[in-house]
Amino acid sequence: MAQPIQTRLLRWAGLFLCLYALVLTLSPAAREQTWNVDYRLSHWLGFFLWAALTYGAQRALRQRLPESDPYLFPAAALLSGWGLLSIWRLDETFGIRQTIWLAVALIIFTLALRKIPNLQFLQKYKYLLLVSGLALTALTLIFGANPMGAGPRLWLGCCGVYFQPSEPLKLLLVIYLSAYFADHAPTQSLSRRAWLIPTLTLTGITLALLLVQRDLGTASIFVAIFTVLLFVATGKRRILLGAGVFLLLALMGGYFFTDIIRARAQGWLNPWADPAGNSFQIIQSILAIANGGLLGRGAGVGSPSLVPVAISDFIFAAIAEETGLLGALGLLITLSILLMRGLRAALRAPDRFRRSLATGLVAYLGAQSLLIIGGNLRLFPLTGVTLPFVSYGGSSLLTSYLALLILLSISQSEDEEPAPLNNPQPYSILAGILSAGIFAAAFTAAWWGIVRAPDLLNRTDNPRRAIADRYVLRGSLLDSNNEPITKTKGESGTYKRIYVYPDLAPVTGYTHPVYGQAGLEAALDDYLRGLAANPASLVWWHHLLYGAPPPGLDVRLSLNLELQRAADEALGEHVGALILLNAQSGEILAMASHPTYDPNQLDEIGASLSQENSSPLVNRAAQGIYPIAGILPALLQSPLEDSQLTAQYRALGLFEAPALNLPLDFNSTPKQMNASPLQVSLAAAALTHDGIKPAPRLALAVNTPTQGWVALPAQAEPTQALSPVIARQAAAAWATDEKPYWQYAAVARSTNSAVTWLLAGTTSGWGGAPLALVIVLEEENLPLVQQMSAKIWSASNR
DSSP states (O other): OHHHHHHHHHHHHHHHHHHHHHHHHHHHHHHHTSSOSOOOOTHHHHHHHHHHHHHHHHHHHHHHOTTSOTTHHHHHHHHHHHHHHHHHHHOHHHHHHHHHHHHHHHHHHHHHHHTOOOTHHHHHTHHHHHHHHHHHHHHHHHHOBOTTSSSOOOBEEETTEEEOTHHHHHHHHHHHHHHHHHHTOOBTTBOHHHHHHHHHHHHHHHHHHHHHHTOHHHHHHHHHHHHHHHHHHHOOTHHHHHHHHHHHHHHHHHHHHOHHHHHHHHHHHOGGGSTTTTTHHHHHHHHHHHHHTTTOSOTTTSOGGGSTTTTTTTHHHHHHHHHHHHHHHHHHHHHHHHHHHHHHHHHTOSSHHHHHHHHHHHHHHHHHHHHHHHHHHTSSOOOOOOOTTTSSOHHHHHHHHHHHHHHHHHHGGGGSOOOOOSOOHHHHHHHHHHHHHHHHHHHHHHIIIIISHHHHHTOTTOTHHHHHHTTSOOOOEEOTTSOEEEEEESOTTOOEEEESSGGGHHHHOEEETTTEEEHHHHHTHHHHTTSSSSOHHHHHHHHHHHSSOOOOOOEEESOOHHHHHHHHHHHTTSOEEEEEEETTTOBEEEEEEESOOOGGGHHHHHHHHTTOTTOTTSOHHHHOOEEOTTTHHHHHTSOOOHHHHHHHHHHTTTTSOOOOSSOOOOOOOTTTOEEOHHHHHHHHHHHHTTTEEOOOBOEEEEEETTTEEEEOOOSSOOEEOSOHHHHHHHHHHTEETTEEEEEEEEEEEOSSOEEEEEEEEEOTTOSSSOEEEEEEESSOOHHHHHHHHHHHHHHHTO
């Protein structure tokens, strides 16, 4: 029964990897959304070699170990094939190297199967094997190298071929401890001290060697292996507690005395404090998982290479980005099958040595897997170990297959009578710990990939959105006459945002790979990226096929470029803001904020903009907060007590942020008597339009592919802020016979500054829609604001 199950599972694994390879081949077409591309083909070499060697190994397995566990080899084969294709996708050079190492590992695995030895020889030569491993590892202190050219020298190598002795040393330590515990089980005639000291001595020497190498991840795995084997040998739960306390104390000691441990601990505890420094790796790993979401971006379509060392330390994050939470869960389930079937083999082993050996191998594979996956997910501090069977690394891959060979050999013995098991509880606890680790990893992957994903993907240090914007056309911002204000030019892969009218930058903002988004580009991003107003089925289909949203939609604004130019010319070099709006509909016709900047030059000036004292990034029209005490009381033309004045201000909306799809700042209170030009302009509109305060409008319509232009609703409703009589009286008080508008200008002072306000609105003699105008200058200059007003009314009357 075992062989048919194994064969079917391998066929399913092969089918999955074949489809994965096919998707990788087509991924350039999906990314650029055209068939005229250069397709990926090189990874098929890795797939076909995996298929051929896996088939050969399975045949040998069927002949030599026909009753071995049918799930172990398919699970390992799937993990190694998945990792191989992922490495090919990330880096072709390392894909070739991993293919060679996989060939070496599977050939050795197959040859060893054909001459499967009696595992008792491992028990017999336990000292020789461990000392040999220690000697090889010690050689790295003298002849050690690093293939990357920098970092810990943990490899022995020559002629471009490198081998990491600490990887097989894990396997040798498992063999030694299993054999020693089997030979010297605690009895009444053998004191616990005499039984424990030799194992502690050799394990301590091993740990000391690894600490000198600064290979802290491997040292942690050795502690886990020793703890698990000692626990199952004695059944004492305090051993687990002691190991936990030891690791915690080691972490605390390393935090205070070792720079690398301190940096990793800080990055683990608070990665958001230094996202571009010590925490860069973990932040990018989390962003990759968030970018994957539920279904992933698609094989070959994501940006996993943004995560440092994605082929090795962060391959789990790379896989999660392109296959999503479903892919991450699939990998975790495959890993859990490998571990649980390994424990099953341990429980059914015919003698104490093989039981302990299988348990140690499960501890090694489980601890290393959970340690690196947990590091990717910020469950644990980063350690830099590899993910068995999956990560790049020939030493790790070969050691993993040798461990698998031993597990398969032990599982073959299930037809023999299992050795007596006096206390099965330690194995149940170990299974529970491993299961809890798998569940915690799954839950955390869902947390980052689903719950926190929207917030994480909006971070300015997430370059994935900017990369996607190079391949998906972003919608344009148009004025009320459909003249472009911002648009996108280029072809798929080279799209670039162009700001046609750069003086509007404080209002329209920008979208930039380094500096993120601001202004309307941020507020209307869902429309401009095609995520809103498109059919949900279209968004889902594009995400499924291309790992990207559909083409973005154009948005029509209420702004009139002719009036906007007049407003910017009127303000000129003066610091301040100007708003002209339709007092009846609330449509903002012009919104100027000076000084401004050119978002087309963000690459050159972006770093210095935020440091300028003039604050050009601030939209003073909507975000500037200025004193208004003494301005509106005179404008209302009625003596009011403080409580009445506060109530009137509140009715005019001066103590609440206007509802508008634009970034707004609001921090005023009735006691402070401050307001933004946008708030004051809505109050001026109420005086112009019979006391009705309109709902402000800026984004009017979106151009959908199925219905054409669709109106966007206002985000609030008009309100009766003043009685019509009071509004008409106030407007009439400041009107002139020769001009069809009323106008009021004054200086408002606060403790540290003074500003000049001008409020104006049309009267019944105006020929068109009623308008309201507000100008504020950060200087005392009444004649200047009146000159500016005259220019705006002249432009509005054309």
